């Protein structure tokens with residue numbers, strides 16, 4: 001399988017190259033040149049299998065000859081061994097025909113662990129074979145960074161640097177990054193917001209001298225391997241609710257569009273998904289874009305769901321690429337307008353194609369808190385703010401098709417917001433009960449490309 005850039009000007013790559021590279025050299029994102037389609041019988045045969053076995057069958061066609069079947073099987077088993085639930089992604093019922101997919105049983109309590117644990121194992125296996133090493137730099141609104149530090153800590157062939165917006169992540173998120181003791185893992189507190197961190201990361205990838213010098217690799221959801229790992233739980237959830245014999249809808253708390261884009265790929269692969277509902281917080285650029293066709297940035301307002309405090313939604317580019325008939329030139333032009341003028345207009349044809357697959361909604365801060373408060377007595381669930389946004393938005397889309405809302409983080413990761421809404425302070429699971437006693441290690445840095453690059457170069461070549 002070959003991977004192509006959404007902007008049409010970078011060389012095609014194998015899975016291994018695309019995984020180790022991250023962002024394409026034309027600024028685009030890699031996507032498979034064509035998607036493997038699963039026969040309905042093969043989807044039906046997933047019923048009753050372990051998460052790991054479903055993962056193997058769903059992802060195998062994407063990885064080409066990067067790993068043998070035996071290697072890939074071992075990678076998957078190691079990736080999910082540290083999860084605190086035998087089902088990995090258990091499904092709970094909330095309301096008639098409305099289900100919650102719990103994606104927070106991994107080591108850092110957010111769905112990011114599904115992809116990051118797998119990527120850590122895939123990087124290690126591929127780099128060891130090549131006798132190579134890389135520098136991973138990530139930008140995080142909180143959860144990607146903690147998941148990446150956890151997945152890459154102590155690996156031989158990797159240095160990992162995570163930029164997070166100083167003062168804008170929860171205490172639990174920050175401590176999950178700053179208390180990692182291994183010398184190859186570095187937390188960088190950047191003076192700015194998440195979009196600043198993400199912009200500096202893109203700048204580093206476009207600065208080829210730095211990029212090649214440190215052998216830069218990316219694990220943000222611009223890395224296709226991240227998206228790939230997330231396709232799996234759409235299959236396990238849908239099949240356990242009767243797919244492929246009946247259609248299922250999903251409601252996904254969305255920021256960078258990676259998680260919901262994985263659902264879109266599952267649909268393209270043959271999983272009968274009726275609607276994918278984009279659920280945003282007050283930073284609602286995606287909801288506004290789907291409603292009006294105008295994708296216009298207007299700054300980030302910090303919220304109680306910080307992992308969704310995003311205005312430039314990177315993976316939306318992948319959806320646009322398909323909506324524009326895989327015309328890389330058209331996508332490159334939109335992205336140029338975004339960079340120059342802060343927005344673009346989605347053509348009528350592309351918008352209609354997007355609306356065939358996606359619906360959207362938003363939750364205000366008050367609605368989010370109210371949903372957290374209601375969910376406990378009415379549904380028996382203590383929800384994190386991100387998951388509560390999903391459950392809130394899903395209310396407008398319930399009907400005869402079963403709805404699955406993705407619970408993207410554990411409530412204990414955002415204890416202040418949960419306590420404010422319910423009066424209950426959710427406890428951390430026993431395995432991380434000492435998080436607040438561990439020493440912190442973090443470097444403050446200005447939102448300045450040269451300063452950040454100098455810091456990274458200094459550590460890598462120390």
Ligand SMILES: *Cc1c(COP(=O)(O)O)cnc(C)c1O
Nearest residue numbers: 143255256257258259307408409
């Ligand atoms: C990352 C994250 C999201 C948003 O996911 P995207 O793939 O960026 O859309 C939502 N909720 C939580 C808890 C997250 O960590």
